[in-house]
Amino acid sequence: MSSKKLDLKRLMFSMTSLVDLGQEATSSKDLFAKMKAALYVITGMFSVPTAALFVYQPQRKRLLLFVEKGRRDRERREIGLPLQTKHIKQFRMNDPHTVRDMAASSFFVRNKEVFSSLQTAIFLPLFAKGDFVGAIALGRKLGGASFRQGEKDVLRVIAHQMAITLHNARLFLEVARRAAENKKLYSSMQQIYQDTIQAFATAIDAKDEYTKEHSYRVASYAVAVARELGWKKKDIEGLYIAGLLHDIGKIIIDVKVINKGATLSYPEMTEIRKHPQISHDILSKIKFPWKNIENFVLHHHERLDGKGYPNALKDAELSDGVKILALVDAFDAMTSDRPYREKLPIGEALQEVIRCRGTQFDAKITSSFFNVLRKELNGEVKEPHFLPHLQNMDMSKFKALSSSSTM
Numbered sequence: 213m214s215s216k217k218l219d220l221k222r223l224m225f226s227m228t229s230l231v232d233l234g235q236e237a238t239s240s241k242d243l244f245a246k247m248k249a250a251l252y253v254i255t256g257m258f259s260v261p262t263a264a265l266f267v268y269q270p271q272r273k274r275l276l277l278f279v280e281k282g283r284r285d286r287e288r289r290e291i292g293l294p295l296q297t298k299h300i301k302q303f304r305m306n307d308p309h310t311v312r313d314m315a316a317s318s319f320f321v322r323n324k325e326v327f328s329s330l331q332t333a334i335f336l337p338l339f340a341k342g343d344f345v346g347a348i349a350l351g352r353k354l355g356g357a358s359f360r361q362g363e364k365d366v367l368r369v370i371a372h373q374m375a376i377t378l379h380n381a382r383l384f385l386e387v388a389r390r391a392a393e394n395k396k397l398y399s400s401m402q403q404i405y406q407d408t409i410q411a412f413a414t415a416i417d418a419k420d421e422y423t424k425e426h427s428y429r430v431a432s433y434a435v436a437v438a439r440e441l442g443w444k445k446k447d448i449e450g451l452y453i454a455g456l457l458h459d460i461g462k463i464i465i466d467v468k469v470i471n472k473g474a475t476l477s478y479p480e481m482t483e484i485r486k487h488p489q490i491s492h493d494i495l496s497k498i499k500f501p502w503k504n505i506e507n508f509v510l511h512h513h514e515r516l517d518g519k520g521y522p523n524a525l526k527d528a529e530l531s532d533g534v535k536i537l538a539l540v541d542a543f544d545a546m547t548s549d550r551p552y553r554e555k556l557p558i559g560e561a562l563q564e565v566i567r568c569r570g571t572q573f574d575a576k577i578t579s580s581f582f583n584v585l586r587k588e589l590n591g592e593v594k595e596p597h598f599l600p601h602l603q604n605m606d607m608s609k610f611k612a613l614s615s616s617s618t619m
Contacts, residue, residue, distance in 0.1 A: 243381050247279045250377070254348070254370060255281055258363060262331050262351030266293065267378060268344050273297075275347055282351065283329050293323045300344045303337035306371035308364045310334060334359060336371050340379030348374065426544055429601050431455025433540035436597035440580040441532065450502025451533050458509045458537060461490030488513055489522050504533060512537040515572045527574070535574040539565070539581055542572070547602065558602060 247265050255263045262282035266275035269292075277291040299319040303309070311327075314320040314335055320327065327335075331351035338346045348371070353359070359367075434455045438448045465483060476484065492510035511534040514520035516527040520538075530538075546561040556564070562582075569578045588596040 244279065246377070250374065251279050251281055251348075254350070257366070258350065258359070259354045260333075260351050261354060264330050264349045265346065265374075266349070267346045277326075278346075280330070291326060293319075293326060295319045300337075303339075303344070305339040306337065306368055306375060308334045308336050308359065308367045308371075310359075334367065336367055338371055338375035338378060340372075340375040343379065345375050345378040345382065426548065427456050427459060429544045430458060430537065430541050432597045432601075433544065434536050436584045437536050437540065437577065437580050438533075440584050441536075441577075446502065447533075450500070450505055451508065451536065453500065453502060454505045454508035454512075454533065455537060455540070457495060457505070458491065458512050458541065459487060460494055460509075461487035461492075464490060485513075485521050504531065507531070508533045508537055512541055514538060516574060517571045520572075530574075532574075532577065535577045539573045539577050542568075543581075 251263055251265050255261065262280075264280035264283065265278050267278045268274075269276055272292070273294060273296065275293040275295060277293075296319075299317065302317065302319075311320075311333060320335075327349060330349050332349045333352040334348075334350040336348040336350065337344065338348065431452045432455070434451050435448055438451050443451070465487060488510050492506050495506040495509055508531070511520075511523070511525060511530060514523065514525045514530055514534060515538070516530070516535075518524050518526040543561060543565060546556045546564060547558065549555045565573060565578060565581070569575055584593075585598055587593050588599045
């Protein structure tokens, strides 16, 4: 199997497992059942027979064993790992620590017996919003293989996800004791999905040095336009996720091609144009709680006139979600520096949107796009989506365009 196919297979498995993990973490089960199911998902991801989840008790300054799998010493007793503030300060936030990393730590030495019974190979401290909430100890992989760098990257995403779950659970219990706002707080756990996907979007954008936060901006712009069109909340959430993941296929495309400053050759352009199909192939294997994500991603480079790719679809064959992504993705590309050109002035970018209305961009979507911009400029929107990213651009050209009949 080629390295690219192997990387794609691993990526698809990791994404599927992380979504399974998110479903467990946001389920209606009690915390113990949730954490046990999540720990089993994690051990399955890495073929690890032993693992344990500890929760931090700040008052007692210790990590309490909460859920475990495969420990040799199965004596039913409370296991707590004492640790001091200095130990917590030594931990790298949500970053996998190997046994070698921990060997000299007095915390590890003092609790060596417990770590030995778990055959610990990786210690994963969990931090949420700067607070230490717990840790996961992962045993050695079956066969004794080391954890690859890509697996450590996935562990960072897992740490973020599990930490938020524990953090929210802790807050929920505190609020429940006061019998107030528990329902509102518990519902916030639904953000775990988006936090996890955001972590992947960051990894995607990191591959292209010229498009940092591109996925986040596209997702944010798409949400603003969909709201202007009156979309339902859940449909907007799905479009946001599609925006974050629309370029996930670029993860397996040669970074030299992505960051090439010169004109692309025909084979290189063909390679780049594969990313919507690759993205679709990855996302179609995952059961998301939102509809049409993989189709939004597949067609975000299509055009109304049928000159887009990968399927050369035309106007009536394209959903509004696809049309929104196509417009905001192109707009962000125009207003961002790229390896082959500097970003366009805002006036030129908006003129280009107007010029391409009816051929590349849908007229209804284009009108909503300009309506959102106008409202944000006039201060009619509490949380603007476009202006924070365009604050260094001369918006006077837009003000002139907004009074033009061409809009």
